[in-house]
Amino acid sequence: MGVSLKDIAKHAGVSLATVSNVVNGYRPVGEETRVRVQRAIDELGYSPNLSARHLRNGRTGIIALAIPELNNPYFAEVAGAAIREAGTHGYTLLLDYTDSDRQKELLLIEGIRERVIDGLILSPVQLGRADVLARRSDKPLVLIGESVYDVPHDHIAIDNVAASHVAVQHLVSLGRHRIAFIGAHPDVHRQPAHLRLRGYQEALSSAGLSFDPALVAVTAQFGRQDGLTGMRELLKLSEPPEAVFAYNDLIAIGAIRAIHEANLRVPQDVAVIGFDDIEDGRFATPSLTTISPDKESIGQLAVRSLIARVEGKHVSEPADIQTPFRLVTRESTIGR
Template identity: 60%
Template sequence: MGVSLKDVAQRAGVSMKTVSNVVNDYPYVSPATRERVQQAIKDLGYRPNLTARHLRKGRTGIIALAVPELGNPYFADLASAVIDAAAQHDHTVLLDHTAGLREKEVLVAQGFRAHIIDGLILSPIQLETEDLLARLDGPPLVLLGEREYDAPYDHIAIDNVAAARTAVQHLIALGRRRIAFLGARQESLRQPAHLRLRGWREEIRASGGTPDGSLVVATDGYDHRDGAAAMAYLLDRAEPPDAVFAYNDLIALGAMRVLFERGLRVPEDIAVVGFDDIEEGRYAAVSLTTVAPDKAAIARLAVDCLVERIDAGTPTAAFPRRILPGYTLVERESTIGRGTPAAHP
């Protein structure tokens, strides 16, 4: 038999209600009593019955996280951070994989599995504003990612335009002038790829240059092979770039592989910057300079916002919040050569 609330109460010499107040962190307990109860909990190895607690509140204690691609290291890192943040609120996380398909994102957003979750954190790729406005009911929702929506839900996303400008500014400061952008897309202008491309354009103009459209390469996807194909395309042109800013680290690493195969040096011949700060980039033969979103902050803010909506019983927000977590530019060998890495906000 496990240790019960009654056992703790007897050990501490208090009522079961007092033990419950301490376990639930209610403020109206004297410091001496709280300390006595906490010591009894420690001595007996008591563990609260979270399932019973959630059921008393009419909840399941489960929140869902839906992302486009769990195989992408960025989303794997993010999922891990969300799980850690949810645990601080005694919630379990159910992971869902949408493959970036609109039909799956709509299914998740409009209440799929609503009967077993208390709330949803969704990172959409193809979802449109009208899809969210058609969401008549369902559990509270918090949005992740850089697509912008005019919908009554809190949204957590870094400033992609500013982050891209930081990356390009770094390359310009190193004397690079023909800076390519790999990973452009043809979809909605609200896609993160368009926002990062916009930052590329703005920073080049701010430096007195003129953005060269021939240095912008669209890709079918966001993987190593896409970066390799894009880099090969640029190198076969008459005037190759002297630097590359890639939509993400996977594209950047694919590009660096092609540069190696063509006998070009990174960063001496072509400098490379990625985006996401995945582990593979840190341990590449030439470590990758990258924009590092604060994934822990993104996860914590998303979970905190969601739990706040769950506790308040308000699935939608009259004044939805747009929260911008921070990021850093982590300078490594792919732009500054061998030396001590540095990070700048």
């Protein structure tokens, strides 16, 4: 097998415990011996056996991040930030994905990986408050995204209502009146969809525009295909929309495709705004105006909160952290 503490101890002529103390500084070690031990470690190439360490102290040094989909660039970017942040704290991040599946989400919070990880960051889409409250595992849990509220866990999310308000306001400022929303969801568990819909409605009403339910397209998922079919439906209306607020960039990209198929132009005939600011949108034709959440800080804050819980340092009350966002205007609303 590999090199163990015992090998180092023998090589440096000290006890096991001393080597352990050099490695993780639980107790001070004399300068002279510390150097000797460190040299032995370097020479033999020691690295601690995590299984043993975990067995002993109950921690693995691995935290998990479970996202709904891998191939949504939004989550890929958040995950990237989280992996980097975990690394700087000496943790390894295990990336998992739920496929937006309720059963998988339940398994995860119930601790399917219980014995492997120190804690979990979950971006739920199907779980409700009750599911989270019913959870029995005592491993720290951090939630990201706006799916679940009022549960005793740290929670990182942007203000979906406010952000949606800003997005729709932008469309209003272009002089558009018939503004559609694509990405409402029939399932009550899909909180963010409701919140963005609410922001949409609030913005309409504060602009003095009436809310027309026919302009709200319900989608099954939140991918490009859903944007495509949603927009196709909207274009069949006798009075089709002049602007569209899409639940996310993927839906917006699908919608743009549908608009082109109908031989209409973006933004001249229909202006489109998305949500997430993924790279696809920057290079789409036309490039996509969008709400840009601070993905880097979402990943960072989630990891930091979780590690703080894992290490039991700040045993503060569960916090609700709102991350910043900004409007990024591009060709899909302002032409060129």
